[in-house]
Amino acid sequence: MKKPVKKKVGNTSLRFRFRFLVGFWLVCACLLVFRAVDLHVMQHDFLARQGDMRNLRIEPLAAHRGVITDRDGRPLAVSTPVTTLWANPREVIENREQWSLLAGNDVLDSAELARRVMPYSEREFIYLVRHLAPEQARKVLDAGVPGIYSLTEYRRYYPAGEVAGHIVGFTNIDDVGQEGIELSMEQTLRAHPGKKKVVRDLLGRVIQDIEILEPAHSGNDVRLSIDLRIQYLAYRELLTAVNRHKARGGSVVILDSRTGEILAMVNQPAYNPNNRAGLAPASLRNRAVTDVFEPGSTVKPLTVAAALEANMVTPRTSVDTRPGSIRVGSKTIRDHRNYGVIDITTVLTKSSNVGTTKLALSMDEHMLPALFEQFGFGHSTGIVFPGESDGMLPLRAQWRDIERAALSYGYGLSVTALQLAQAYQVLANDGVRMPLSMTRVSQPAVGERVLRADTARAIVSMLETVVSTEGTARRARVNGFDVAGKTGTVHKLTENGYADDRYTGLFAGVAPADDPQLVAVVVIDDPRGEAYYGGEVAAPVFSRIVTGALRAMHVQPEKTPGRFAGGDSPGGRT
Amino acid sequence: MVLDRFALFDAPRDQLLLVAVGCLALMGLVMVTSASLQIAETRLGSPFYYALRHGFFLGMAVMAGATVYLFVPFSLLEKLRYPALFASLVVLALVLMPGIGREVNGSQRWISLAGFNVQPSELAKLGFIVYLAGYINERQQELREQWQGFLRPLGLLSVLVLLLLMEPDFGAVVVLGVAVMGMLFLGGVPTLRFLLVGLAAVMLAALVAVAQPYRVARLMSFLDPWADQFGGGYQLTQSLIAFGRGHWTGAGLGNSVQKLFYLPEAHTDFVFAVSAEELGLLGSMIMVSLFALVCWRIFRSAIAMLEAGDLFRGQVVLGIGLVLAGQAFINMGVNMGLLPTKGLTLPFVSYGGSSLVVCAVMLGLVLRAQREFEPASPRRRPAGTARRRRP
Numbered sequence: 001m002k003k004p005v006k007k008k009v010g011n012t013s014l015r016f017r018f019r020f021l022v023g024f025w026l027v028c029a030c031l032l033v034f035r036a037v038d039l040h041v042m043q044h045d046f047l048a049r050q051g052d053m054r055n056l057r058i059e060p061l062a063a064h065r066g067v068i069t070d071r072d073g074r075p076l077a078v079s080t081p082v083t084t085l086w087a088n089p090r091e092v093i094e095n096r097e098q099w100s101l102l103a104g105n106d107v108l109d110s111a112e113l114a115r116r117v118m119p120y121s122e123r124e125f126i127y128l129v130r131h132l133a134p135e136q137a138r139k140v141l142d143a144g145v146p147g148i149y150s151l152t153e154y155r156r157y158y159p160a161g162e163v164a165g166h167i168v169g170f171t172n173i174d175d176v177g178q179e180g181i182e183l184s185m186e187q188t189l190r191a192h193p194g195k196k197k198v199v200r201d202l203l204g205r206v207i208q209d210i211e212i213l214e215p216a217h218s219g220n221d222v223r224l225s226i227d228l229r230i231q232y233l234a235y236r237e238l239l240t241a242v243n244r245h246k247a248r249g250g251s252v253v254i255l256d257s258r259t260g261e262i263l264a265m266v267n268q269p270a271y272n273p274n275n276r277a278g279l280a281p282a283s284l285r286n287r288a289v290t291d292v293f294e295p296g297s298t299v300k301p302l303t304v305a306a307a308l309e310a311n312m313v314t315p316r317t318s319v320d321t322r323p324g325s326i327r328v329g330s331k332t333i334r335d336h337r338n339y340g341v342i343d344i345t346t347v348l349t350k351s352s353n354v355g356t357t358k359l360a361l362s363m364d365e366h367m368l369p370a371l372f373e374q375f376g377f378g379h380s381t382g383i384v385f386p387g388e389s390d391g392m393l394p395l396r397a398q399w400r401d402i403e404r405a406a407l408s409y410g411y412g413l414s415v416t417a418l419q420l421a422q423a424y425q426v427l428a429n430d431g432v433r434m435p436l437s438m439t440r441v442s443q444p445a446v447g448e449r450v451l452r453a454d455t456a457r458a459i460v461s462m463l464e465t466v467v468s469t470e471g472t473a474r475r476a477r478v479n480g481f482d483v484a485g486k487t488g489t490v491h492k493l494t495e496n497g498y499a500d501d502r503y504t505g506l507f508a509g510v511a512p513a514d515d516p517q518l519v520a521v522v523v524i525d526d527p528r529g530e531a532y533y534g535g536e537v538a539a540p541v542f543s544r545i546v547t548g549a550l551r552a553m554h555v556q557p558e559k560t561p562g563r564f565a566g567g568d569s570p571g572g573r574t
Numbered sequence: 575m576v577l578d579r580f581a582l583f584d585a586p587r588d589q590l591l592l593v594a595v596g597c598l599a600l601m602g603l604v605m606v607t608s609a610s611l612q613i614a615e616t617r618l619g620s621p622f623y624y625a626l627r628h629g630f631f632l633g634m635a636v637m638a639g640a641t642v643y644l645f646v647p648f649s650l651l652e653k654l655r656y657p658a659l660f661a662s663l664v665v666l667a668l669v670l671m672p673g674i675g676r677e678v679n680g681s682q683r684w685i686s687l688a689g690f691n692v693q694p695s696e697l698a699k700l701g702f703i704v705y706l707a708g709y710i711n712e713r714q715q716e717l718r719e720q721w722q723g724f725l726r727p728l729g730l731l732s733v734l735v736l737l738l739l740m741e742p743d744f745g746a747v748v749v750l751g752v753a754v755m756g757m758l759f760l761g762g763v764p765t766l767r768f769l770l771v772g773l774a775a776v777m778l779a780a781l782v783a784v785a786q787p788y789r790v791a792r793l794m795s796f797l798d799p800w801a802d803q804f805g806g807g808y809q810l811t812q813s814l815i816a817f818g819r820g821h822w823t824g825a826g827l828g829n830s831v832q833k834l835f836y837l838p839e840a841h842t843d844f845v846f847a848v849s850a851e852e853l854g855l856l857g858s859m860i861m862v863s864l865f866a867l868v869c870w871r872i873f874r875s876a877i878a879m880l881e882a883g884d885l886f887r888g889q890v891v892l893g894i895g896l897v898l899a900g901q902a903f904i905n906m907g908v909n910m911g912l913l914p915t916k917g918l919t920l921p922f923v924s925y926g927g928s929s930l931v932v933c934a935v936m937l938g939l940v941l942r943a944q945r946e947f948e949p950a951s952p953r954r955r956p957a958g959t960a961r962r963r964r965p
Contacts, residue, residue, distance in 0.1 A: 017760050018877045025873075028903045029866050035910045036862065039817035040855035047818020050811070055831055201834030203616070208831075 061194035064154045065175055066219030068168055070228040071440045076168045079154035083137035085128040089117040091147030101143040108140045131155045158273040163235045166286035167265055170273040184384045185222050192217040223440045225261035233548040234264040241541045242268040245527035251288040253421040255519040259441045260434030289388045292414035296490035297351045298508045299410040301459050306371045307359045308455045315345045315458055321354040329402045333357050349465040351472050353409045360408030365399040368407055374450045375423040377415050381436045391415040421521040424508045428516035431456035460484045464513045476539035478547050480557030485509020487534035502526055507538035511546045520546055586941040591871040595922055595937055598864050602923035609833045609848040610841035624841055624925055631927040635934035642938030648887050648946055655708035662701030665694035666737040683741050693928035695746035699897055707889035710761040718762045745918035753896040757889050796914045812837040813844055813909050816851035824854030841925045846909040869899040875944050887943040894936040
């Protein structure tokens with residue numbers, strides 16, 4: 001009887017205690033709920049931002065540099081993705097015991113790693129190996145040494161190598177142009193890597209792209225005016241000639257005479273932009289635009305053009321060059337030999353110094369320099385090319401006779417090969433000077449008239465005789481085409497004045513003569529072989545290049561081969 | 575004989591409880607899978623390593639729970655209470671032995687057994703509950719009237735606590751302490767004695783705090799995890815970020831960023847945080863509600879049994895409810911920065927074989943107790959004290 005009573009009392013107390021217990025857990029549950037709301041909702045902004053700070057990162061968006069091609073889209077400079085290995089030295093050094101994973105690795109072995117990271121224990125970024133082929137980089141990354149990372153960069157390759165090296169130039173390891181078009185058109189070619197916001201996990205792997213902050217813009221492609229086939233031909237022929245004549249250097253420039261586009265531009269010595277180890281600084285120069293020389297006889301057609309333009313003479317006007325020399329002031333100007341009384345055409349055919357001197361002295365003293373200036377001497381050609389020289393054209397208030405005479409046969413001024421080509425472009429293009437262009441021209445620009453069309457045509461047809469058997473440049477003849485041009489053999493100017501035995505052999509010409517399309521200038525600098533005359537060292541180069549170039553440009557031959565076997569040509573001497 | 579037993583198969587009474595636990599286990603499987611995919615792939619090379627093991631453990635847990643439900647009568651359990659206590663002490667001592675216990679993160683909490691890691695503290699919790707339920711049933715009178723009746727189990731508890739502290743496993747100490755106190759409280763220990771012991775405990779804690787203030791400082795660092803966010807507060811700040819990111823409805827299943835190595839123990843102790851990030855406040859509320867429901871159903875059964883005077887069953891069920899409630903609250907509280915960080919799994923949800931199996935066994939015991947207690951099978955009830963609450 002006692003027990004049930006007690007139990008009843010116990011039960012009341014039990015109920016109370018149970019309620020207390022349930023109440024306690026209810027409070028706990030409410031705490032959880034309040035805290036959940038607090039974190040999920042109230043502190044959402046703060047916590048989400050804290051999270052973003054920890055796992056949102058700005059990643060670069062890779063963009064590649066523009067491609068440089070020739071006029072027909074053949075690649076001259078292309079960017080290829082390569083892998084660069086970098087390290088966080090602090091992290092690498094912390095995991096020293098794992099370096100053995102790289103033991104004997106042929107790309108980066110553990111000893112090399114130690115040598116690279118140990119001096120930089122306080123840094124968080126050093127380059128380990130730059131510009132590796134991706135599969136090589138993988139060999140190192142797969143070893144799994146902590147603290148070694150990779151990033152994608154672009155490396156420049158130059159498929160044409162040495163052939164177009166001077167024009168294209170090269171970039172440095174950071175993909176910034178250093179020479180040539182790579183430098184002068186840096187703004188166009190340059191890649192603009194973008195930025196994107198990503199979520200990364202703790203291991204640094206990107207797991208989600210959030211937004212693109214700055215879109216990546218690859219560099220714009222540049223289509224040069226160069227025709228790689230002609231460029232290659234010019235390279236090969238110049239190299240052969242420079243070697244054969246033991247020349248110190250040389251340049252060839254080929255222009256499209258109607259558009260002013262540079263079709264080829266080569267120099268010796270050259271370099272391979274893909275492998276610049278052991279590069280001699282001198283071979284870096286694009287001599288065709290950086291180096292100047294006195295043009296010598298190659299300007300004689302311009303002197304004659306000035307006389308024709310002033311209606312002083314016609315191609316058949318006679319000039320007395322006897323006795324093969326003329327005294328101007330204290331100097332005597334000599335011809336190769338005494339040509340006697342010859343017409344203007346023959347002055348060019350035989351390259352008579354006396355003849356041009358007489359023409360120059362009979363002109364107004366400012367006329368010749370003014371015309372030369374209009375041909376572009378003394379001024380930049382307008383192509384944007386690093387290191388381009390303006391040449392030198394003296395402009396005086398008073399001209400001494402000897403200065404006027406020297407100018408008429410190409411001394412006392414200096415030009416680049418490109419400037420000389422530009423002057424011949426005027427002759428070839430019926431007297432209209434076109435702005436020169438390194439890039440392909442789709443809409444030809446409006447040129448500037450320098451000469452009357454009939455003057456220009458007369459000069460070109462006179463220059464055909466130079467290439468005849470009577471002229472100084474028989475070896476410039478081109479099978480199947482009439483060509484026109486002028487040789488030059490210039491004494492080199494040294495510290496001790498003009499050197500007696502050092503020359504620059506020149507040839508400047510146009511082809512085909514009856515409807516000029518090409519202008520070519522060949523410069524052979526300091527040939528030390530037996531031959532040194534422009535007609536011997538430079539003219540053959542012109543011939544071979546122009547033969548190939550006309551074929552490459554699909555110009556129909558006007559003549560059947562062998563027609564000049566007899567030695568006469570339509571524009572022959574009179 | 576076996577067939578006979580199956581013929582007696584009786585569907586569990588509390589189907590709501592079973593469904594709630596099933597939901598938790600399902601959420602657990604999904605969240606453990608989601609949280610562990612990347613970790614497993616990176617560390618072990620197979621993304622489903624943890625997920626498959628978790629599934630396997632779930633299967634084992636269901637089998638263990640069903641075995642207990644079908645084949646372990648409380649009469650047997652009552653007879654086994656001293657061996658259970660003894661076994662608890664033995665395994666807790668064993669885990670401390672070098673060579674037997676396995677040390678992870680500075681705590682020696684696991685025993686490797688046939689490729690699986692068994693956590694003795696999980697077993698010990700259950701063992702001590704069974705012992706204590708038997709003790710309370712046996713010595714009600716002493717418990718209510720004499721100090722020694724109250725202090726004897728506390729003395730035994732302190733031995734267990736000492737062993738647990740040597741691992742150390744503070745989480746288990748707190749959970750066990752909460753369960754034991756709750757059981758003794760409902761066992762009828764006079765309030766005054768209870769308060770005195772509580773006061774003594776508080777004073778002891780204060781003494782420790784005065785003697786070793788750095789321990790208190792470290793313990794309390796959870797209150798401002800941002801002060802040391804890349805050191806001691808790292809794990810908690812990452813967990814809090816997971817909650818903040820979750821917002822209302824979460825980042826979407828599988829879209830947690832924190833689980834990608836930012837949050838350590840994402841699939842074990844911090845699986846709630848991953849669920850919070852992927853399912854948002856909605857998911858967190860569902861999880862808390864499910865645990866509340868589970869605990870409420872268990873407590874309700876316990877009080878019914880206790881009121882009916884079925885003390886052993888009632889106390890075992892109560893102890894189980896308290897352990898589950900305590901463990902769930904502490905785990906979720908830790909995840910949300912309400913409590914200092916302690917290594918405790920979330921029952922039925924976290925990855926971990928021992929935890930899952932022991933939780934399932936606990937559930938099996940609760941369901942078994944309900945079945946034995948219900949009048950539907952009166953012959954299974956021990957004669958005498960047990961009575962139906964409602965006619």
